[in-house]
Amino acid sequence: MNIKYDEKYIIRLAAKEDIAQIMTFIDTYWKKGHILAVNRSFFEYEFLEPNGSVNFILAIDRQQDTLEGILGYLKASHDEECMDIWGSIWKVKEGNIPLLGLELSIRLEEMVRYKLGIGANPKTTISIMKILPNRKAGKMKHFYRLCKKQDFHIACIEYLPKSAAVNGSAAELSVEIQEINDFKAFDENYTELLNKDSIPYKDKNYIRRRFFEHPIYEYKVYGISTEGRSKAIIVFREETVDDRKALRIVDYVGEQSCFGCLGSFFDSMKEQYEYIDFYCMGFEERYIYEAGFTLRKDDDANIIPNYFHPFEQRNVDIWVHYPVDGVLFCKADGDQDRPNL
Numbered sequence: 411m412n413i414k415y416d417e418k419y420i421i422r423l424a425a426k427e428d429i430a431q432i433m434t435f436i437d438t439y440w441k442k443g444h445i446l447a448v449n450r451s452f453f454e455y456e457f458l459e460p461n462g463s464v465n466f467i468l469a470i471d472r473q474q475d476t477l478e479g480i481l482g483y484l485k486a487s488h489d490e491e492c493m494d495i496w497g498s499i500w501k502v503k504e505g506n507i508p509l510l511g512l513e514l515s516i517r518l519e520e521m522v523r524y525k526l527g528i529g530a531n532p533k534t535t536i537s538i539m540k541i542l543p544n545r546k547a548g549k550m551k552h553f554y555r556l557c558k559k560q561d562f563h564i565a566c567i568e569y570l571p572k573s574a575a576v577n578g579s580a581a582e583l584s585v586e587i588q589e590i591n592d593f594k595a596f597d598e599n600y601t602e603l604l605n606k607d608s609i610p611y612k613d614k615n616y617i618r619r620r621f622f623e624h625p626i627y628e629y630k631v632y633g634i635s636t637e638g639r640s641k642a643i644i645v646f647r648e649e650t651v652d653d654r655k656a657l658r659i660v661d662y663v664g665e666q667s668c669f670g671c672l673g674s675f676f677d678s679m680k681e682q683y684e685y686i687d688f689y690c691m692g693f694e695e696r697y698i699y700e701a702g703f704t705l706r707k708d709d710d711a712n713i714i715p716n717y718f719h720p721f722e723q724r725n726v727d728i729w730v731h732y733p734v735d736g737v738l739f740c741k742a743d744g745d746q747d748r749p750n751l
C-alpha cells in the first residue's frame with residue numbers, strides 16, 4: 411500500500427449505489443455501448459453480490475469526488491479461505507498519478523488467494539506482468555477438431571490437418587458421457603470433483619451461477635463417468651452464423667485423462683457442426699490429441715474464429731497472467747465468454 415494514493419484518492423470496494431456511476435464510466439472511458447454500460451440487469455448478474463456489495467475496486471478523487479479508476483473482478487468461489495478471482499474491466503482516466511491502475515490491482519490481490527488474468531492486452535497489461543517478479547504471463551493454446559472436410563462457412567480451411575492423435579492411457583478407459591440438464595443433478599453427482607487444490611478453485615455456486623443460470627447464453631453441461639464413478643464435467647456452448655454451427659468447449663473440471671476418451675463422442679457430432687474448438691492453458695495436451703484435436707499454430711493458414719458478436723473470421727490469441735504454476739485456464743473463465751453487445 412502506497413500512502414500517496416490514499417492522500418489523493420479514496421480507494422474502496424463498490425456498493426450497489428455505485429453501479430450507475432460505474433456503468434457511465436465504462437461507457438465513457440472503456441467502450442461506448444458496451445453491454446456492461448447499457449444493460450444493468452446483466453451488470454448485476456456479473457458483479458452484484460447478495461449482500462449488496464459490488465465486485466469492483468474504485469479510486470475516487472478526494473477533492474473532486476469524481477470516479478478516476480475502476481477494477482472489476484469475478485469470483486471463482488465464495489470460500490474466504492480459498493478464494494481465487496479473475497480480473498475484469500480495468501481502466502484509469504488519463505491525468506492521474508502514474509500506476510494508479512497497478513495500485514488497484516495490488517489492493518485487490520491483498521484480498522484473495524490468487525488473482526488471475528485472462529484476455530489481457532499483450533501490448534499493455536501483459537508487458538507489465540512480464541516484468542513483475544511475482545507474475546507469469548503466456549498465451550492460451552487453441553485446439554480444434556474439424557467435423558467435416560469441405561464446405562466451410564464459419565471457419566476458413568486452407569488445408570486439412572493431419573491428426574495428431576496418439577494412443578495413451580486414456581484409450582484404455584471406458585467412459586460414459588451424458589448431459590446434465592439441471593443443477594440438482596450436478597449437485598448430487600459431481601460436486602466431489604470441485605477440488606480446493608485446483609487453481610482456480612470453482613465451488614458449486616460458481617458452476618450453478620455461471621452455467622445453469624446465465625441470463626443470456628445457453629450452456630450444455632455433460633458429466634463423464636467411469637465404472638459408475640463421476641470423473642469430470644465438460645461444458646459446451648454453440649455458436650451460429652447463418653445456418654452453420656460451431657461447438658465450443660468452454661470449461662472442463664475433473665480428471666483430464668477422460669478427455670482423451672471422447673473421440674467417438676465428438677465423432678457423433680459431425681453432422682451438426684463445422685468444428686469443435688478448445689482454448690486452454692495448463693491442460694495435459696496428450697489427452698487433447700488423443701481426442702483427435704489439432705493445435706492451431708501461430709501462423710496457421712486455417713482460421714478458427716473466436717469473435718461471433720459481431721462475427722469476425724480471424725484467428726485470435728487469448729493472453730493470460732497468473733502468480734503461480736499449476737493454473738488451468740479455460741475459455742469461460744473470467745469474462746472471456748461474455749456477450750459484449
